[in-house]
Amino acid sequence: DSGVTQTPKHLITATGQRVTLRCSPRSGDLSVYWYQQSLDQGLQFLIQYYNGEERAKGNILERFSAQQFPDLHSELNLSSLELGDSALYFCASSVEQGWQEKLFFGSGTQLSVL
């Protein structure tokens, strides 16, 4: 168990809908990262937050947004969903801003857009 909690584990929704994925980092970790894993794109970095502030942005679509709350949990919001958004979404956390160091991954949310 990595100590990173993601909910829900599975999510099935329809095109055009909006969903929210939730992540609780390991106790004491201030940084949260979101990754998307799909068969065709592999593991893609989406966004990083550190202590409530956005610190790095990757291949995140404008339809997607994220935030980190004062209690350090993070949410990834996906809107106007398309079939191609179906993927496994991972949250990871690390100590401080240590993006170059070891990441601890949650077990992921499997999103299926029908």
Added chain:
Amino acid sequence: SQQGEEDPQALSIQEGENATMNCSYKTSINNLQWYRQNSGRGLVHLILIRSNEREKHSGRLRVTLDTSKKSSSLLITASRAADTASYFCATDDTGRRALTFGSGTRLQVQP
């Protein structure tokens, strides 16, 4: 885009044999990491090697890094069926301030 590319894409071996996976990357790095992913699960950190290191060991794992060739290898010795998983290398992309993962090697260890 993928910074690291693993080779081979898939590898099937018998229990007790050694498994070697390779990773090539494109830009300068500060460190390189290897992660394991069991089917449909989260990634688990295995080992980190810094750019000034050439070799590192952890249990049955041996990682080498050749910065002149921009490549790394992961060797799993005396493999077990439980080693069946996908293995990814990850490099620190200073341009994005994020870890960039390769496409992975799927390892199947036959009992």
